[in-house]
Amino acid sequence: MPHGRLLELTGVETQLRVKDGTVRAVDGVSFSVDAGETLGIVGESGSGKSMTALSIMRLLPRSGAIAAGSIKFKGRELTELSEDEMEAIRGTEIAMIFQDPMTSLNPVFRTGWQVAEPLRIHRHEDRRRAEQSVVSLFTQVGIPDAARRAAQFPHMFSGGMRQRAMIAMGLSTGPSLLIADEPTTALDVTIQAQILELLRGLNRDHGTATILITHNLGVVAGMCDRVIVMYAGRIVEEGRTEDVFAHPEHPYTWSLLRSIPRLDVEEHEELRAIEGSPPNMTKLPAGCKFHPRCPFVIPRCAQEEPELRPVREQLARCWVTQQGTSLDSAAAHG
Amino acid sequence: MAEVAASRPAAAQWTPAQPLVEVRGLRTWFPVRSGVVSRVVGHVHAVDGVDLTIHQGETLGLVGESGCGKSTLGRSILRLVEPMSGEVYFKGQELLRMKPGQMRRMRREMAIIFQDPFASLDPRQSVGAILAEALEIHHLAATAKAKKERVAELLNLVGLSPNFTARYPHEFSGGQRQRIGIARALAVNPSFIVCDEPISALDVSIQAQIINLLERLQEQFHLTYLFIAHDLSVVKHISDRIAVMYVGKVVEMSPARDLYKSPKHPYTGSLLSAIPIPDPVLEKKRERIIMTGDVASPVDPPSGCRFRTRCFKARPRCAESEPPLETVNLGAHQAACYFPLD
Numbered sequence: 001m002p003h004g005r006l007l008e009l010t011g012v013e014t015q016l017r018v019k020d021g022t023v024r025a026v027d028g029v030s031f032s033v034d035a036g037e038t039l040g041i042v043g044e045s046g047s048g049k050s051m052t053a054l055s056i057m058r059l060l061p062r063s064g065a066i067a068a069g070s071i072k073f074k075g076r077e078l079t080e081l082s083e084d085e086m087e088a089i090r091g092t093e094i095a096m097i098f099q100d101p102m103t104s105l106n107p108v109f110r111t112g113w114q115v116a117e118p119l120r121i122h123r124h125e126d127r128r129r130a131e132q133s134v135v136s137l138f139t140q141v142g143i144p145d146a147a148r149r150a151a152q153f154p155h156m157f158s159g160g161m162r163q164r165a166m167i168a169m170g171l172s173t174g175p176s177l178l179i180a181d182e183p184t185t186a187l188d189v190t191i192q193a194q195i196l197e198l199l200r201g202l203n204r205d206h207g208t209a210t211i212l213i214t215h216n217l218g219v220v221a222g223m224c225d226r227v228i229v230m231y232a233g234r235i236v237e238e239g240r241t242e243d244v245f246a247h248p249e250h251p252y253t254w255s256l257l258r259s260i261p262r263l264d265v266e267e268h269e270e271l272r273a274i275e276g277s278p279p280n281m282t283k284l285p286a287g288c289k290f291h292p293r294c295p296f297v298i299p300r301c302a303q304e305e306p307e308l309r310p311v312r313e314q315l316a317r318c319w320v321t322q323q324g325t326s327l328d329s330a331a332a333h334g
Numbered sequence: 335m336a337e338v339a340a341s342r343p344a345a346a347q348w349t350p351a352q353p354l355v356e357v358r359g360l361r362t363w364f365p366v367r368s369g370v371v372s373r374v375v376g377h378v379h380a381v382d383g384v385d386l387t388i389h390q391g392e393t394l395g396l397v398g399e400s401g402c403g404k405s406t407l408g409r410s411i412l413r414l415v416e417p418m419s420g421e422v423y424f425k426g427q428e429l430l431r432m433k434p435g436q437m438r439r440m441r442r443e444m445a446i447i448f449q450d451p452f453a454s455l456d457p458r459q460s461v462g463a464i465l466a467e468a469l470e471i472h473h474l475a476a477t478a479k480a481k482k483e484r485v486a487e488l489l490n491l492v493g494l495s496p497n498f499t500a501r502y503p504h505e506f507s508g509g510q511r512q513r514i515g516i517a518r519a520l521a522v523n524p525s526f527i528v529c530d531e532p533i534s535a536l537d538v539s540i541q542a543q544i545i546n547l548l549e550r551l552q553e554q555f556h557l558t559y560l561f562i563a564h565d566l567s568v569v570k571h572i573s574d575r576i577a578v579m580y581v582g583k584v585v586e587m588s589p590a591r592d593l594y595k596s597p598k599h600p601y602t603g604s605l606l607s608a609i610p611i612p613d614p615v616l617e618k619k620r621e622r623i624i625m626t627g628d629v630a631s632p633v634d635p636p637s638g639c640r641f642r643t644r645c646f647k648a649r650p651r652c653a654e655s656e657p658p659l660e661t662v663n664l665g666a667h668q669a670a671c672y673f674p675l676d
Contacts, residue, residue: 044537044538044539045537158628160628161628188399188400188564188629189399189564189566189605189608189609190399190604190605190608190625191399191628192608192610193607193608193622193624193625194624194625194626196610197622197624215537215538216610217538217612218609218610218611218612218617219610220612220614221610221611221612221613221614221616221617221618222610222611222614222617222618222620241614242614242615245612245613245614246615255539256538256539257612259538259539259541259542260538260541260542260567260612261542261545261567261568261570261571261572262567262611262612262613263566263567263570263594263606263609263611264611264613264616266591268571270546270549271542271545271546271571272542273539273542273543273545273546274539274540274542274543275543277507277509277510277540278507278537278539278540293539
């Protein structure tokens with residue numbers, strides 16, 4: 001497996017024009033991905049996790065723009081590349097798969113033809129050669145009867161098979177980074193398990209680094225080496241998956257883990273719900289953005305926003321844990 | 335509520351010891367049409383011979399993958415879609431052959447909560463009007479004042495401020511809209527509510543709020559739920575018993591705890607092993623049964639057991655005849671499988 005820093009984001013700020021003004025959908029986000037690593041980004045809708053991915057790919061909607069910060073991929077500054085240079089990177093070095101495999105394929109072209117597009121454009125393969133490549137890619141991602149399937153239109157594929165086709169397209173040029181944005185959210189759990197197994201295998205066999213964006217903490221637990229938790233456009237916690245799940249150091253992560261029912265827990269207890277709603281990005285509170293919903297809030301939280309700082313093995317953006325308080329014991333006594 | 339009770343159809347023989355809802359041999363098929371004259375070329379066997387019972391005060395969880403017929407089953411019980419054959423008894427009375435007037439009176443006892451709180455509320459009606467509509471249809475509020483009070487009471491019950499009555503659905507978040515959907519279901523004072531994926535469209539941090547609310551209301555009003563969901567962790571949490579559906583059939587039914595501890599049908603086993611557990615240590619060393627292939631087509635289901643095309647235990651017998659839903663170990667645990675798991 002190759003080693004070394006693949007991707008590095010520093011202070012990335014992405015603005016989005018909305019009806020009532022401009023919001024900072026991504027606000028000062030810094031993190032890195034090493035070659036061969038699987039990084040999870042967790043958050044709810046509006047937390048900025050997808051916008052972070054789209055910023056890396058420079059595929060932001062027209063209302064969005066990267067306002068500040070640096071995104072380096074293999075040492076090249078992506079934010080300064082021309083559109084043509086960026087297009088070459090998207091086609092060959094970084095691949096992205098999306099949540100909805102139903103709308104990401106064009107219904108009027110044969111699936112194999114679409115999947116072969118990066119090969120024709122970036123590898124200059126002729127039609128016949130590209131067709132052969134697609135058959136071998138389909139076999140690799142577990143699409144049975146690959147030659148016949150490649151000649152079919154997308155509507156003849158089930159959701160799971162379409163997502164496999166999208167993964168085949170992403171992989172066709174052998175990228176070193178795969179960004180998967182909620183790749184299994186639209187799929188049934190048994191199909192989700194198949195797709196996750198496929199992604200695990202790709203990472204293991206080809207050393208493809210993966211950024212997995214999801215709201216599902218179970219998916220992160222099984223897939224990711226490290227995890228980033230986002231809230232209101234910010235990273236609120238970052239660390240090794242084992243550490244973050246064993247002793248979350250941000251109250252949002254802590255509460256989220258305790259609010260979901262678990263299959264492996266026997267007794268029936270009332271769930272610890274998080275009060276309130278996810279924040280309105282146009283009217284963010286002062287101080288820590290989570291403080292209105294936080295069970296551990298102290299006066300300082302409403303006045304000053306904490307930085308992302310080391311707390312035990314991970315990084316957390318929280319005044320309470322940064323001063324050494326353990327959330328578990330605070331919850332037990334409070 | 336005395337006058338309301340009196341106008342309900344007499345349920346002379348029914349006692350709470352009997353099932354509140356009893357479904358026998360229920361079939362709901364949808365025609366598949368093709369060609370210029372829209373000839374019927376086949377049927378989607380959405381619900382294809384289902385028997386089940388739900389007792390008063392209990393939550394029966396109904397799980398399965400998309401297209402397995404779980405939502406159609408819920409709607410067929412309420413006659414929101416018309417089943418093709420079978421029987422549905424509610425408090426001892428058969429619903430499918432009931433006349434429209436009688437059925438309308440019966441509907442006061444039943445309600446449904448939908449998945450998508452964005453699509454299930456009329457955007458042009460205020461919250462007050464949405465809630466008052468149910469009261470008006472069923473003549474449940476004699477005066478304007480009584481109606482206003484009841485709407486305020488309903489909003490209180492679901493944790494919303496009564497000051498919200500003049501607002502419109504778009505002014506609310508997803509979680510608040512689902513609360514409005516729940517208030518609407520409660521308006522008729524039902525005893526039975528079909529919850530059709532009520533939390534699937536909500537943000538993770540909001541889901542627990544709605545689950546807790548549904549549990550609190552169940553206790554307060556002694557409600558009976560049919561809780562439909564694809565998320566087995568949620569279903570396990572909220573249900574007393576669980577029915578597992580696969581391509582139009584119930585393949586396993588058991589008390590919630592037994593189902594998770596010792597699933598008998600290979601489909602249930604695979605489904606459980608596919609669910610990621612939010613614990614990296616456990617999750618990374620878990621052994622999985624990864625099911626191959628896709629769900630069988632409900633238009634042309636396989637012969638015999640419908641799961642045999644994906645089943646790791648399938649043998650020739652499974653293709654020959656369909657295994658009946660039978661008691662497996664303890665009395666309450668049933669599975670439809672010739673070669674159940676240990």
